[in-house]
Each structure stands twice: as structure tokens, then as C-alpha cells.
Amino acid sequence: MAKLNVNGKALDVQVAEDTPLLWVIREQIGLTGTKYGCGVAQCGACTVHIDGVATRSCSVPVSAVTAEQKIVTIEGLSPDGRHPVQQAWIKHDVPQCGFCQSGMIMATVALLQANPKATEADIASEITNICRCGTYARVKTAILDVVAGGTLGRG
Amino acid sequence: MTSASTASSKTPSSKANLSRRSLLAGSVAAAGAFSFGFAIPFGSEAQAQGATPEINAWVVIHPDDKVVIRIVRSEMGQGTLTGLAQLVAEELNCDWTKVTTEYPTPGQSVARNRVWGNFSTGGSRGIRESNEYVRKGGAAARMMLIQAAANEWKVPAAECSAEKSVITHKASGRSLRYGQVAAAAAKIEAPKDVALKDPKDWTIAGKPLPRLDTVDKTNGKKIYGMDLKMPGMLNAAIKDCPVFGGKVKSFDAAAIKAMPGVRHVLPVGDSAVTVVAETWWQAKSALDALPIVWDEGEHAKVSSESIAAWLKEGLDAPVAVVGNQNGDVKAAIAAAAKTVEAVYSYPYQNHATMETMNATAVWTPDRCEVWTPTQNGEAALAATAEAAGLPIAKCEAYKIDLGGGFGRRGASQDWVRQVVAIAKQIPGTPVKLIWSREEDMTHGRYHPVTQCKMVGAFDKDNNLTGLHMRISGQSIVAGLFPQTIQNGRDPAVFQGLNAPGPEASIGYGVPNLLVDHAMRNPHVPPGFWRGVNLNQNTIYLESFMDELAHSVGKDPLEFRRGLMKNHPKHLAVLNAVAEKAGWGKPLPDGVFRGICQTMGFGSYVAAVAEVSVSPAGQLKIHRIVAATDPGHAVNPAQIERQVEGSFVYGLSASLYGEITIKDGRVEQENFDTYEVMRLEAMPAVETVIVPSGGFWGGVGEPTIAVAAPAVLNAIFAATGKRIRSLPLKNADLKKA
Numbered sequence: 019m020a021k022l023n024v025n026g027k028a029l030d031v032q033v034a035e036d037t038p039l040l041w042v043i044r045e046q047i048g049l050t051g052t053k054y055g056c057g058v059a060q061c062g063a064c065t066v067h068i069d070g071v072a073t074r075s076c077s078v079p080v081s082a083v084t085a086e087q088k089i090v091t092i093e094g095l096s097p098d099g100r101h102p103v104q105q106a107w108i109k110h111d112v113p114q115c116g117f118c119q120s121g122m123i124m125a126t127v128a129l130l131q132a133n134p135k136a137t138e139a140d141i142a143s144e145i146t147n148i149c150r151c152g153t154y155a156r157v158k159t160a161i162l163d164v165v166a167g168g169t170l171g172r173g
Numbered sequence: 174m175t176s177a178s179t180a181s182s183k184t185p186s187s188k189a190n191l192s193r194r195s196l197l198a199g200s201v202a203a204a205g206a207f208s209f210g211f212a213i214p215f216g217s218e219a220q221a222q223g224a225t226p227e228i229n230a231w232v233v234i235h236p237d238d239k240v241v242i243r244i245v246r247s248e249m250g251q252g253t254l255t256g257l258a259q260l261v262a263e264e265l266n267c268d269w270t271k272v273t274t275e276y277p278t279p280g281q282s283v284a285r286n287r288v289w290g291n292f293s294t295g296g297s298r299g300i301r302e303s304n305e306y307v308r309k310g311g312a313a314a315r316m317m318l319i320q321a322a323a324n325e326w327k328v329p330a331a332e333c334s335a336e337k338s339v340i341t342h343k344a345s346g347r348s349l350r351y352g353q354v355a356a357a358a359a360k361i362e363a364p365k366d367v368a369l370k371d372p373k374d375w376t377i378a379g380k381p382l383p384r385l386d387t388v389d390k391t392n393g394k395k396i397y398g399m400d401l402k403m404p405g406m407l408n409a410a411i412k413d414c415p416v417f418g419g420k421v422k423s424f425d426a427a428a429i430k431a432m433p434g435v436r437h438v439l440p441v442g443d444s445a446v447t448v449v450a451e452t453w454w455q456a457k458s459a460l461d462a463l464p465i466v467w468d469e470g471e472h473a474k475v476s477s478e479s480i481a482a483w484l485k486e487g488l489d490a491p492v493a494v495v496g497n498q499n500g501d502v503k504a505a506i507a508a509a510a511k512t513v514e515a516v517y518s519y520p521y522q523n524h525a526t527m528e529t530m531n532a533t534a535v536w537t538p539d540r541c542e543v544w545t546p547t548q549n550g551e552a553a554l555a556a557t558a559e560a561a562g563l564p565i566a567k568c569e570a571y572k573i574d575l576g577g578g579f580g581r582r583g584a585s586q587d588w589v590r591q592v593v594a595i596a597k598q599i600p601g602t603p604v605k606l607i608w609s610r611e612e613d614m615t616h617g618r619y620h621p622v623t624q625c626k627m628v629g630a631f632d633k634d635n636n637l638t639g640l641h642m643r644i645s646g647q648s649i650v651a652g653l654f655p656q657t658i659q660n661g662r663d664p665a666v667f668q669g670l671n672a673p674g675p676e677a678s679i680g681y682g683v684p685n686l687l688v689d690h691a692m693r694n695p696h697v698p699p700g701f702w703r704g705v706n707l708n709q710n711t712i713y714l715e716s717f718m719d720e721l722a723h724s725v726g727k728d729p730l731e732f733r734r735g736l737m738k739n740h741p742k743h744l745a746v747l748n749a750v751a752e753k754a755g756w757g758k759p760l761p762d763g764v765f766r767g768i769c770q771t772m773g774f775g776s777y778v779a780a781v782a783e784v785s786v787s788p789a790g791q792l793k794i795h796r797i798v799a800a801t802d803p804g805h806a807v808n809p810a811q812i813e814r815q816v817e818g819s820f821v822y823g824l825s826a827s828l829y830g831e832i833t834i835k836d837g838r839v840e841q842e843n844f845d846t847y848e849v850m851r852l853e854a855m856p857a858v859e860t861v862i863v864p865s866g867g868f869w870g871g872v873g874e875p876t877i878a879v880a881a882p883a884v885l886n887a888i889f890a891a892t893g894k895r896i897r898s899l900p901l902k903n904a905d906l907k908k909a
């Protein structure tokens with residue numbers, strides 16, 4: 019039994035307490051935008067925000083999250099899918115297969131919230147998510163576009 | 174093109190007879206006998222009830238003008254969905270903003286005598302093999318729509334034209350929308366002669382349009398196979414014998430039966446065990462706790478070292494299959510003033526698609542249905558029927574868009590067989606099988622291992638008189654389709670080295686040439702891996718071309734040009750890349766260039782890499798310039814993305830990618846030991862697209878092959894070190 023706050027909703031979930039948050043989000047709560055890619059904190063496909071911090075949810079047991087901590091998944095990032103980072107992703111046609119992109123977007127939003135003037139070097143060191151389709155160049159361009167537009171926080 | 178049943182696909186000319194039967198054969202079968210309240214990705218229920226008749230197999234137009242274009246190749250990130258829709262829409266002259274797409278199922282295709290042709294999506298064939306018949310589908314539909322309007326106006330069709338989904342009769346100023354005449358058009362006999370536009374008149378195709386499928390990939394809405402949900406569904410995790418070819422001896426189901434959510438502990442074939450539970454996490458946790466005893470079989474002692482020793486023996490073996498030959502290379506080498514010799518090798522690679530293998534199935538004694546991300550819907554259907562023990566007519570396979578394919582989800586469909594074998598043991602219950610990353614890493618269909626011995630012969634004037642390229646190693650075709658191999662010959666191993674011709678031909682003329690292959694097939698299952706055999710063959714040939722150039726003190730570009738007089742298309746692309754990269758012009762201190770070219774999947778490609786190597790041996794790739802001539806460019810924006818992505822895939826493999834074998838099994842289990850490229854290492858990639866027309870080449874794969882050799886040749890320029898064995902992480906680049 020765990021009490022969680024996901025995308026602004028307080029939820030009670032019946033689940034063994036060592037279950038990774040990723041699988042609670044996907045299987046108990048039913049939000050499948052957050053992806054499984056490795057299960058060992060290597061790929062970032064499972065990235066969500068916990069109190070605004072990008073977190074690889076595959077490696078956090080649900081028992082480690084309190085009812086007060088605010089969990090945000092890709093589905094809760096914006097009411098209409100028009101967060102400035104999502105818009106930049108659409109403008110630059112970033113995704114290929116798309117499987118890694120929820121995690122990429124969540125990692126990017128957390129980076130830009132902490133560091134709205136992120137440079138190429140910041141992006142290189144902070145965005146460590148794996149994309150096997152190789153969208154890195156477009157990811158970089160889209161992030162720099164958001165930085166240049168200064169739109170974060172206004173969306 | 175394999176046996177598609179559209180009459181048009183067999184005729185190379187731009188005019189062809191489209192029989193009414195091939196376009197209007199039967200109605201689309203109702204989608205799926207099971208009702209789970211789950212919307213399968215096929216939106217034509219209304220049509221099955223006759224509300225919106227199709228114009229032909231490729232095009233459905235709703236009364237509100239919505240255009241539905243049918244796509245049968247799989248979308249796995251490469252943009253084929255958008256590219257194929259552009260080609261149909263171009264000939265249809267429809268309003269691009271009204272275009273949507275849908276996937277006919279393989280079962281529907283079988284029921285309609287394969288009206289949609291081949292479903293296979295691999296070998297960069299999605300567009301190049303089907304462009305003609307899908308364009309004809311669009312053009313025929315346009316002609317029928319115009320005819321329907323002309324009939325209504327009682328004027329000749331030749332006086333009418335169509336643009337952006339509106340048909341106009343200029344003389345009388347009348348117009349009708351496609352949606353208004355679609356029902357009438359569907360009843361019109363399909364035209365016999367269908368002319369296609371000249372690509373220079375294209376307004377939708379050939380343009381850098383945004384993809385049709387982007388938005389849902391940015392908000393979590395897109396459903397991948399792994400995300401499927403059905404009422405009553407159970408979840409399965411699987412473990413196959415870690416040693417390929419081994420079997421399950423026993424497992425102790427009782428030990429985990431009481432774990433939370435566990436419903437079934439079952440054998441899958443004779444080599445695997447599954448735990449089926451309420452959630453996947455429960456299934457995986459219980460499977461990890463399950464005591465299993467394996468019968469590891471005859472390969473339990475095999476290692477990377479024993480495989481390498483076996484392949485090495487093949488480099489000088491007396492028996493080898495000739496792939497390309499002219500002149501007498503043995504004599505040329507014997508008479509040479511100077512010879513150069515080098516041995517290269519290439520390791521196993523895993524595809525490591527971002528989404529691991531998965532499928533969902535329901536089996537009952539008289540029907541079996543599967544939902545899965547697959548590169549080949551028809552192969553998935555065939556695997557379903559075989560594993561289900563049911564005729565194809567009682568089975569269906571629904572394609573879900575892929576979280577990456579790269580060849581892994583094409584030929585073998587092994588996970589489909591597994592899920593059906595599981596579902597068959599739980600009749601009537603939907604079961605979703607997801608592979609853990611560990612299972613995916615250790616049970617792939619790997620990029621094969623090969624070694625290559627190169628010998629070059631020069632006369633006393635430093636002219637290259639002979640080249641012998643002996644490849645030793647694994648055949649993908651022998652692993653996947655052993656029945657097709659005769660006398661040890663797998664033509665696919667010579668990709669990029671073939672005699673002059675339209676596919677994968679060598680770009681050089683050498684007076685005495687021999688390319689041969691000594692097949693050695695280890696027990697590790699091989700598969701088509703994005704770029705296939707062009708990858709290592711290009712590394713071998715293009716690195717060695719560089720070695721030959723340096724051995725006679727020539728510029729690598731000039732040396733190549735000297736051998737390419739009779740290979741104008743190869744040469745044109747090489748020249749394009751050299752010019753764009755500024756070959757020969759000064760570079761910043763410490764930065765060096767490498768160059769290479771190849772031809773495969775129907776396209777001519779070349780690359781220049783700019784790298785630096787620090788005194789400590791740290792490699793940095795600053796810039797890649799890539800050029801491709803795919804004949805026609807259907808969507809330049811998507812081509813650029815494919816080229817960039819292909820460099821990530823190719824550089825990932827050359828920098829880090831290596832699957833090693835110990836005790837008969839794969840040593841790497843996850844991305845911590847099977848490293849892949851991340852954003853930080855991504856160089857700037859500039860793409861030069863030089864479509865010369867007259868042929869249709871692929872885009873997703875060919876440029877992978879030029880990633881590694883361009884970098885390896887630049888490393889030599891920077892350090893004087895010739896890296897002949899990959900990945901680079903094992904090489905010491907420190908200056909001696």
C-alpha cells in the first residue's frame with residue numbers, strides 16, 4: 019500500500035513496497051507514457067519529476083516516495099501537451115521511433131527549470147538519456163531553441 | 174520486389190495496367206474477432222459496414238474530405254509512414270492537411286490476394302521497393318475521382334483537373350470536393366493506363382514535410398506494444414537458456430507459486446521458462462527467484478577467443494566461395510614490386526532497440542490473434558499460425574508501431590512464437606510478454622562476426638595491380654534461412670564488393686581482383702543489423718584503401734579517384750563530400766580528416782570525418798560530412814534525420830559496440846556493459862543530398878557504413894595508428 023501524488027492527484031495504490039516507481043506508474047496507475055528501457059538507471063526512458071527533479075523511476079522503490087512529494091509524468095507535464103519543450107520538439111520534428119522521447123522531454127524540462135540558460139556544454143553533460151534512433155542533434159537544437167526563446171515558465 | 178499481387182508492380186514502365194480486380198478485390202475483413210474494448214490501430218470499421226467505400230486498396234476518402242492512406246510497411250522511426258503517404262498524396266492531388274494513415278492487417282492482405290504487396294520493412298526497402306505501385310494507387314484514385322465528377326457534370330474527364338482535393342471543370346467554372354464524389358468514384362472501373370508524374374513536378378513528395386506522427390510522441394499518448402492493455406490480460410516474463418542451443422532441464426515452480434500475483438509458471442518450447450502474473454513486475458521478480466536447471470548443450474565452452482581462432486583459420490583456408498573476380502590476383506601478387514597486407518576484424522553487435530521485444534496474444538482452439546511491433550506483419554502472421562497450430566485464415570497479427578527496429582524485428586519473429594506458445598497454455602486469456610533488457614541483450618540476433626585479410630599488389634610505378642580480399646566468418650542468411658545456402662555461398666556477404674551493377678557494387682576498378690568468403694558459422698544466432706554486411710565490408714575495404722594510398726605516398730582522395738574512372742556515380746558522391754568538407758583545406762590545429770565511400774541498399778554514399786586525439790589518447794569527433802545519392806529524395810528533411818541517426822548507430826558500434834561470448838553465452842546484459850553513444854559524443858553532422866535520378870535507393874542504412882571508416886582513417890591521419898579491430902574503446906590511441 020502506498021500513497022502517492024501523481025500529476026496533482028492523490029492516489030492509494032496496492033503494491034509491494036519494493037516495486038519500482040516506474041512499474042507502479044505503468045501498471046497500477048496505468049500511465050504508459052513513462053517507458054521501460056533498462057531498469058538499471060542507464061537509459062533515462064523512465065524519467066519523471068519528483069518535486070521538479072528529473073528522476074529515473076525504474077531505480078526508485080515506491081516506498082522511497084512520500085505522499086507529499088509531487089510526481090509528474092509526461093502525461094502531467096502540461097494540460098494540453100503544449101509545454102514549450104513539447105512545442106520545440108514538434109517544431110523541430112525531433113522524435114524518430116519516439117520511445118525514448120518522454121524521458122528526453124522530462125529530462126530537458128528539469129534541466130531548463132534549474133538552468134534556463136543552459137549551454138551546449140550543459141546539455142551535453144546533463145542530457146545523458148539514450149536514444150538508439152540517434153535524435154541527439156535535433157534534441158540539442160530543440161533545447162537551444164527553447165533557451166533562445168526564453169519561453170520556459172511562460173508556457 | 175517479391176510477388177506483390179498488384180499487376181502494376183511487375184511492370185517497370187511508368188504506365189501499367191491496373192486491373193479492377195487488383196484494386197477493388199473484396200472488402201476489408203472486419204478487424205478482429207475478439208472484442209476487448211481495445212481499439213486496434215485500424216480505423217476502417219465504418220468501411221467494413223459499407224459507409225465509406227474505398228476508392229482503391231490504397232485510398233479511402235470520407236464525405237468530409239478526410240483522406241485515409243493505407244500503409245503496409247512498418248514505421249519504426251525511419252519516417253516511412255510519412256514518405257509513403259507523401260508519394261500516394263502526390264499522385265492523388267489531395268489536400269495534405271487532410272491526410273491520415275492506417276495499417277491494413279496481414280490477415281486482410283491474405284484475404285485480398287495480397288493486394289498490398291510485401292509487408293517486409295528492412296534493407297531500406299520501405300520506399301524504394303513500393304514507390305511505383307503506391308504512386309499508381311494514388312494516381313488511379315485521382316483519375317476515378319475526376320471521372321466521377323465528370324460523369325456528374327456530363328463533361329469529358331479530360332476537361333477536368335484536380336488540385337488539393339477539389340475537382341474543377343474550368344470551362345463551366347464548376348467544382349466538387351473529393352468527399353462529395355468519393356462514393357461515386359468507388360463504383361467506377363479502375364483505369365487501365367496510369368501515368369505517373371515526373372518527379373520534377375512534385376509538390377508534396379520530395380518536400381521536407383514534417384512527419385505525420387510526431388505529436389503523440391511528445392505527450393505520452395503514443396501506444397507501443399509494451400503499453401497495450403486488455404481486460405483480463407496477464408503479463409509474462411521469460412528466460413531462455415543462456416547458452417544458445419541449450420535446453421531447460423527442470424524448474425521448481427513450487428518455489429515461487431506463492432509470490433504475489435503469480436498465476437502460471439510454464440515451459441516455452443524446450444529452451445525457455447515463463448512466469449505469468451498479474452503485473453509484469455511481479456512476473457519478472459518471480460522469474461528472477463525461480464530455480465532453473467539448464468542443459469547447456471554442446472556450446473557451453475565456446476568463447477570469443479575460440480570463435481576468433483576459428484575465423485582466423487579461414488583467412489588462409491584453401492576453400493572459399495568467390496564473390497567478385499577479374500583478372501588473376503594470385504599472379505599479380507606474385508609479380509608485384511610491392512605488396513601490402515593487413516588483417517581486420519569486426520565484433521558481434523546487439524541491435525539494442527530502445528523498446529525490448531514484446532507481443533500480446535490470445536489463443537483459443539479456433540482463433541489466435543497477436544499484437545506486436547514487427548518489421549514484417551506477414552512474417553508475424555505466419556509465425557502466429559505456425560505456433561498456434563491453426564491455419565492462417567484463423568489467425569491475425571496486428572502491427573503496432575515499433576520502439577526501434579534496426580533489423581531485429583524483421584526476419585525471425587522469435588518473440589511472436591514465444592507469446593503464442595504461452596497463450597496456448599492459457600486458452601482465452603490475453604497475455605502480454607515483455608522481454609527484460611537482460612533477456613533482450615543476451616538473446617538477440619546479432620550482427621555477425623567476421624575477419625578479413627587484405628592483400629594489395631603494386632607494380633614498380635606504384636600502380637595498384639591486384640587486390641585480394643578474403644572474408645572469413647559468419648553468414649546471416651545461413652543462420653536465418655539455412656535452406657537457401659548452397660555450396661557455402663551466401664551472396665549477401667559480398668555487400669558493397671559486388672561487380673558493377675545496381676546493387677552494392679564495389680566502387681573501384683582494379684586490374685586483378687578477388688573477393689572471396691570462407692564461411693564459419695559460430696552458434697551465436699546472427700541477424701540483419703541496420704547496414705548489415707555493408708558495415709564491416711566498408712570498414713575493411715575503405716581502411717585498406719587508405720593504407721594503400723599512404724603506402725605509396727598518395728593523398729587518400731586522389732588515390733581513390735585514380736581507381737574510380739569507370740564508377741561515375743560512386744565518384745560523384747565522393748567528390749560531393751570532399752568539396753563540402755573542404756578536403757585539402759587547412760584545419761584547426763590538431764584536427765585531422767578521413768574520407769571513404771561505398772554503395773549499398775541502392776544508394777551511393779560517402780563521408781568525411783574530422784577528429785582530434787588528445788595526448789592521453791582521448792578521441793573527439795568534431796564534424797562529419799555525409800553525402801548520399803539515393804536516386805530520388807522523397808523527403809529531404811527525413812533523409813537528413815536518417816543520415817544523422819545512422820551515424821549515431823554506426824559510431825556507437827565503432828566506438829563502443831561489442832558483444833562478447835564466454836561459456837557459450839553473451840557476457841553483456843545491459844547498457845552499463847553494452848555501451849552506446851549518448852548526446853555528449855554526438856558530432857555535428859552535415860548532410861549533402863545529391864539525388865541524380867533514374868533509380869530508387871534506400872536511406873535508413875547505407876550511411877552507417879561510412880561512419881566508422883571515415884573516423885578510422887582520420888584517426889590514422891591524427892596518430893599514425895591504424896585501428897584494424899573494433900570497437901575503438903579497446904584501442905590505445907595514445908601517441909607512441
Ligand code: FES
Nearest residue numbers: 055056057062076
Ligand atoms: S528504464 Fe530507467 S533508466 Fe532505463
Ligand code: FES
Nearest residue numbers: 115116149150151
Ligand atoms: S527516438 Fe527512437 S530511441 Fe529515441
